[in-house]
Amino acid sequence: MPAFPRPRPHPPGRLFSREPVQRILVLIPTYDERESIVRQVTSVRETCPQVDVLVVDDASPDGTGELADALAAGDEHVHVLHRAGKEGLGKAYLAGFAWALDAGYDTLVEMDADGSHRAEDLPALLAVAGEADLVIGSRWVAGGAIENWPPHRKFLSVGGNQYVRVLLGMPVMDATAGFRVYRAEALRHIGLGDVASQGYCFQVDLTWRIIRAGLRVLEVPITFVERDAGQSKMSRDIFVESLRNVTAWGMRYRYEQARGFASTRIPTGRSARH
Secondary structure, eight states: OOSSOOOOOOOOOBOSOOOOOOOEEEEEEESSOTTTHHHHHHHHHHHOTTOEEEEEEOOOTTSHHHHHHHHHHHOTTEEEEEOSSOOOHHHHHHHHHHHHHHHTOSEEEEOOSSSSBOGGGHHHHHHTGGGOSEEEEESSSTTOEEESOOHHHHHHHHHHHHHHHHHHOOOOSOTTOOOEEEEHHHHHHHOOTTOOOOHHHHHHHHHHHHHHTTBOEEEEEOEEEOOSSSOOOOOHHHHHHHHHHHHHHHHHHHHHHHHTOSOSOOOOOOBOOO
């Protein structure tokens, strides 16, 4: 069950591209994920053999990059992008997006390396990828669930998403979710050159850009499982950045609305179900 009532539905946004999904790339950013990367990549490839995988490694000192190279050596559908150092989730994804767009992929998937995003949920997201510009694997729509999270983590996630919804007027239940599918043409359309957000704020930023562009967003219920290996990258700085940026965006948006510059209709899509 969702943690709070669904917002009032809005008219669906337009689809930027109605072309069928063909070339799919799963992007998995890593920093010190040696204990889980092999399991996660293997699970994705076994569950969805039609997809390619790109591991984006920020020069992990624990040897994650070398393990990813070994996976790539044994599977032509696995690739590795080595970066010079740790710069945060947002820059890792932006580098991966650039690589994917240059390589001609039409569908880009974000997944965590730690196993919290289950490969078995990926087919449900891909099944509706042709119906939306952004598909979010949501913990907070009907059918979504979280396993092994302490109460304070649930409180932060629920509260953060509610704050985003209220301040930005975005009828999305899980804007901070990191398990998602983008259509490549939608990313090209919204532009990524000035994206500077990091951490969970990166996910809110791109969701906000997609919605402001009038494109379609669907949420699909998933089960999020707390990592059983490695260390969480969540920090106070990430939380503060998200709070600061969302507040600034919300104030600017409401100023634009008051001056008649911003549309009061925020388009989204229905919530997909298994």
